[in-house]
Amino acid sequence: MIRPQLILPFLFSITMLQAQSAREIVQKADEKLRGKSSIMEMKMTIVRPTWTREVELKSWSLGDNYALMYILAPSRDRGVVFLKRDKEIWNWQPSIERMIKLPPSMMMQSWMGSDFKNDDMVRQSSIVNDFSQEIVGNETIDGRECYKIELIPKESAAVVWGKVILWIDKKDYLELKSEFYDEDGYLIHTMYGKSIKVMDNVLLPSVLEVIPADDPGNKTLVEYVSVDFDVPLNEDFFSVQQAKRIKP
């Protein structure tokens, strides 16, 4: 008979091994979409059964911690800037020339009326560092074999979600589907990665589609108009100074 003391460390090391690799998969997928740094132009379309709204924006990002977004259209909001530095987020309102610091609770608010939350846009939480990752299965999406990975926020992390499930393509590390749950375990929305193509030498889903759980007739699409990865940007770029100064 094998003594349990011997099995336990063995089991433990298997879990460690698997956790490590789930983390690596998530990290690869995360880096794939963001690169180390990027400049993107995007078009967001909010779709409802009776109406649609469009927002165009340009974004600059560096890793998980730094992001700057400039609203190009509609005209009413042109020039509005969102800045993220680590855990702090600011909103520049050019009409009143004021920098507004946003409270963390605002991260769960809808971003400009869309099905995206502020957190989705500025990614306040890091899917690599703020969660523990575990592979919970294998599924096929759009003919691509995927790892199904469950993310549970670490206790110390300031994360707005209770749980996130990712479907990451095994071959190219594409995030094809993600489900976001609140702290009570209810599904809030599902995000799909579609129209896979090569942009700036990177294979990626060029359209993201978000469908809110409580209203499946609604959706928000984000289409990458142009992407530029690994551009020379450093941390100093993501400053209050830049947010006020930047021209599209």
Add this chain to the structure above:
Amino acid sequence: MDKQFARGTILIASLMVAFSVAAQELSTKWDQKSYIKFLHTQFFIPDLDQSLSDQLFHHRYSVKYYPNKNWTLRMDIRSRLFYGELVKSTPNFVQSIADVNNDYFDLSWVVASSKSVVLHTMIDRLSAAYSKGSWDIRIGRQRINWGIHTFWNANDIFNTFSFTDFDYEERPGSDAVLVRYYFNGNTSVEVAGKATNHINKGTYASLWRFNHWNYDFQVLAGYFQNNAVAGIGWAGNVGNAGWKGEWSYFHALDEGGRNVFTGATGMDYSFAKGTYVQAGFMINSQGETKAPVTELFNFSLSAKNLYPYRSALYVQASHPVSPLVTGGLSVIYSPVKSQPFFVNPTVSVSVAQNWDLDLVGQILWNKTDHFYSPLQAFFLRIKYSY
């Protein structure tokens, strides 16, 4: 339509067209945006058994030109066409709009006026800005916004504005010089001065901004219209809630002037379903303790006199009923003798891609021998942005 009015309209229209054409041809160097708003106002004054209505078309054209990457030239033109009962029944209506919101240079014109119609246009931004490395320098008519709190801005010493005028969010500019130096991206010192006819009316001050413990801080000191002023402000978080405040002390330099300590502090929080709430208080050490609520439409507002009463508590809540419709309610209460309440319900609707509709109420309540509302104003606003 009288001749003068027609001439003015043609002049403005042709300017707009000329700018638009130029801007389209040189789109990389030009950045422009505009809106036109229609505002219908209905006032009820129960004491006089009176109801007045007022209409306003309000156009704003904003253009920026970038001759190279360091320079930005900017001009904003604000034009308003007033008509209605309020115009007719207000003596000197033209004067009441023509001279306010105007600074050292006279960039304001009454293009046309008759007993019931007034067309007024002004340039409220006209500046040249130079930015390079750590330096920002801006000269001309500009908005210098040093406010950091969401409701009352005791640090915002370069602006004059009206508490009840929600329709002028850009606010008038100051004819000023601003020099700002960044020690790093989030730490800066700026010095600004405003041109005036008399030094007593001038404002000259310096502001130091920095970020520490995930808080934005600012400290200011200077001269504000015959007062020495010192102030502090902050914006940060307590848990998941936001905490902002700003306070100033004005030390009167003229004989008989009053020293004033004023400012506001408040917290805001946003719930998962989008409901946003904020609450806080303000203090104005020279504020009234006996005035009735109608003082709100009469008092002379400045950074030194943010609200007519000694103190006030505010609560605001808003909720997106749908992505297109947001409802909100603000209530401000002052614990003074007349117990004035300012109640401000709002509904905002995104009607179509570039069309917005707002319904706004401003309802005053106070106590004389009983609680009643001496004045109610309701606004319907339609805005088209392009």
